[in-house]
Amino acid sequence: MPRVELNVQAPDFTLNDFNGNSVSLSDYKNKKNVMVVFNRGFF
Amino acid sequence: MAQLRRDYENFVKLDTEILVAGPENAEAFRKYWEKENLPFIGLPDPGHRVLKLYGQEVKLFKLGRLPAQMIIDKSGKVRFVHYGHSMMDIPENRELLDLLETQLTK
Numbered sequence: 001m002p003r004v005e006l007n008v009q010a011p012d013f014t015l016n017d018f019n020g021n022s023v024s025l026s027d028y029k030n031k032k033n034v035m036v037v038f039n040r041g042f043f
Numbered sequence: 044m045a046q047l048r049r050d051y052e053n054f055v056k057l058d059t060e061i062l063v064a065g066p067e068n069a070e071a072f073r074k075y076w077e078k079e080n081l082p083f084i085g086l087p088d089p090g091h092r093v094l095k096l097y098g099q100e101v102k103l104f105k106l107g108r109l110p111a112q113m114i115i116d117k118s119g120k121v122r123f124v125h126y127g128h129s130m131m132d133i134p135e136n137r138e139l140l141d142l143l144e145t146q147l148t149k
Contacts, residue, residue, distance in 0.1 A: 018072035038111040039065035
């Protein structure tokens with residue numbers, strides 16, 4: 001089972017994508033839902 | 044990843060962007076994205092900064108070698124979390140799309 005408090009505000013983060021563009025979670029606020037997938041060394 | 048690739052258009056229709064974070068460097072991401080023709084935004088995170096952040100601040104995830112997934116709605120709230128127990132333990136797209144369609148389209 002997920003060990004979760006759902007409906008909490010997601011902490012913002014910023015990372016560069018692999019092309020060097022800065023991507024922040026807050027870029028999507030009020031615009032899109034975001035699904036974040038954490039791969040752990042798949043490829 | 045193949046599963047998500049297949050349904051990407053359905054996620055887009057439901058106003059949802061997919062971000063994939065992982066420990067590989069940018070070059071490894073680029074090669075993999077080109078090889079698999081992936082439409083997602085790829086975020087190299089060699090230091091596991093985002094996982095650590097979510098582990099520490101909202102206690103959603105811990106570090107390790109298992110996959111994890113979350114959906115954040117437009118207001119910035121976490122609405123779905125899946126913490127895998129094995130590499131094969133990933134939620135069905137149908138479950139994710141249903142949630143987006145029924146609860147998060149507005």
